[in-house]
Amino acid sequence: MMRLQIFFSIFTSVICLDETYQNKRAKLLSDEFKLTLGGSLNLTDKEGEVNKCLMQYKNKELNYAFDHPEYYNLSHHFFTYKKKIRESKVYQIIKDLPKGAVLHVHDMGILGPDYLMNVTYMDKLYVCLSYPVQLRFAEKTPKLSCASSWQLMSEARRKTTNVTKFDLELRKLFTIVVDNPDVVYPSITQSWDVFMKYFLTVSQMLSHRPVWEQYFYDALKKFREDNIMYVEVRSILPNLYELDGTTYGQIVTAKAYRKAINRFMKDYPDFIGAKLIYAPPRKVDTEAVKIDLDLALEIKHNMPEHFAGFDLVGQEDKGKPLKDFVPQLETTAKELNYFFHAGETDWYGSLTDENLVDAILLGAKRLGHAYALPKHPLLMKEVIKNNIGLEVNVVSNTVLSLVRDLRNHPLSVFFANDLPVVLSSDDPGAWEADPITDDFYVAFMGVASKQSDLRMLKKLALNSLEYSALDNQSKNEALKRFNRKWDEFMKKFKCSSY
Known part of the structure; x- marks a missing residue:
């Protein structure tokens, strides 16, 4: 009898210890999830129903990939699977989902080769x-x-x-799409060489004034069809021309944007709008940057309601670092919003990833790509402290040879720490991608935790409006409109439709 009592006592203790351990384990995982992007949001009953459907499809895809890693598309080049993901139930749901705004896209890379x-x-x-x-x-x-x-x-x-x-x-x-990307693009050198040739080819054709105006109007239409309601577009502002050879200055190009935006807003009043980020090349001297900044100020003065800010563009590894232009950039830091490309590199401790330092010190409102940011823990703290948006372009990073297997993308660190991420698409037309859905899908299925759900998608959409260059009143109105569209989607959603 005594032995039996001792046995049950030990058995009970083991069960209690196991329960204690499991409770601690569950609490750790729960607390960690709440720290992720969107993890602290609460879902309504209807959102919970939609989320249940979404996660069933997500888990089915990822469980198969876990058991058959050789067939996991997102560990390969985007060109090899971009058509296949259209068949995904998760993709189809995300496609229909309101997604807020796109804040990092380059004008001549929006519409694809068929257009x-x-x-x-x-x-x-x-x-x-x-x-x-x-x-x-x-x-x-x-x-x-x-x-x-x-x-x-x-x-x-x-x-x-x-x-x-x-x-x-x-x-x-x-297009830069090819059937054998691993052969054609063995390194970042080949990827960027072809990418730059693409812009040289299309720029002269698109710079015909009537074509330019219609192109951007149609680009906005494409975004709206992908359930985007606001866009901030980067442009080098090429000199537009007429059939008789008349060439205009860059101010006219900026005003052509305004004309196209106003026409689009009249035709589609549910659209929030669009703004211009003047983004000249970074591979120039200091005098050229001074001229560019003066032009940015002039554009802001002429069309403040359509002007967002300033950036410098081009391959960072080959361009001039921001530190070379600090004196010029400091003079206009209080007058212009900066949205600098910074840290779009695999290098660590180079002048390229140090662009993150200068972008932050110069007061950038958002960082373009910020791919190298996780290697700089103090800079990550500065991003959080100063509430600096991170414009992440996942598909672009794989196409331009920064990362292949998306499970290794640094965005996973941003997600885990609830950093102010804004998903964008960079130049979707150049690689024949959707205006934004492809980036949402690959981020959700390849970068985010398997446990990340509808809350993360909603937070990404909210972030895109929150970190936009809209004034406070317009931003509040945009958020209200988004919430209405979101609620409408939830009410109409039927899992059986997918």
């Missing part, structure tokens, strides 16, 4: 088919240098024996 091919069928487009191919609208044959000869695009098509083949080859100039 650009339609532009090549417009009247009075001339082409120089020698390398590099040039495209320019004109009333008469352009006098610009051409190694072969300028001819109307319509004539070039008429002369070819196979128009389908001609167009397929032409289309390749408007």
Whole structure:
């Protein structure tokens, strides 16, 4: 009897110890989850129903990937799986979900090759088919240098024996997508070389004033169709031209944005709007930056309601570091909002990742990419202290060779610490991606915790409006509109529809 009592006493103690351990374990995991981006949000009953459906699909996909890692798409190059993800139930739900704003996108990289091919069928487009191919609208044959000869695009098509083949080859100039990306893009050098050639090819064609205005109008339409309600676009502000060769200054280009935005807002009053971030190249001297800053101030003075701020763009590893321009940038720091590209690099302790230091010291409102930020714990604390938004472009980072397996993306650190992340898409047209849904999907399924759910998606959308350049009144109105759209989606949602 005594032995039996001792046995039950030991058995009971073991159970109590096990329960204590399990309770501590569950509490640790629960407390940690609450620290993640969106982890502290509470879901309504209806949101809970939607979340249950979403997570069933998410877990099904990820459980299969865990058991069959060789088939996990997001560990490979984006070009190899971008079409496959359209079949995902999770993707389809995210596609329909209101997603707020896009705050980091470059104008000439928004619309893809199919749109650009339609532009090549417009009247009075001339082409120089020698390398590099040039495209320019004109009333008469352009006098610009051409190694072969300028001819109307319509004539070039008429002369070819196979128009389908001609167009397929032409289309390749408007995309960096290839069937064998691991061979074509073995390193960041090849990725960026082709990426830069893309912009050189499309810029002259798109800079025809009527085309430029229509292009941006159609870009806004594309964002709206992807359930985006506000956009901040970066532009180098190319000089626009007319058919007769008349060329305008950059102020006219900025005003062309205003014209397109106002026309779009009139046609689609549910859209919140768009603003311009003037973003000239960073590979210049200090005098050029001073001129650029003066232009930014002039644009702000001329169209304050459509102007967001200033940035410097281009491949960071090859461009001038921000520290070279500190004296010039300090002079306008109180007059301009800065949204600097900073830390878009795999290097650690280089001048490139130190751009993060200067961007923060110069008072940047948001950091573009901030890919190297987790290597700088003090800078992460400064980001939190100063409430600096982080414009993360996940698909861009994999396409431009910073990371391949998205489970290794530093965004996971940002998510885990509830940093002020804003998901954006950079240049989705160049790699034939959605305006923003692809980035949401790969971040949710490849970077975020398996446990991250609808709360994270909602927080990302809210962040995109909260860290925008909208004034407080407009921001509050935007948040109200978003919440209405969000609630409408929740009410209409049916899991069986997916």
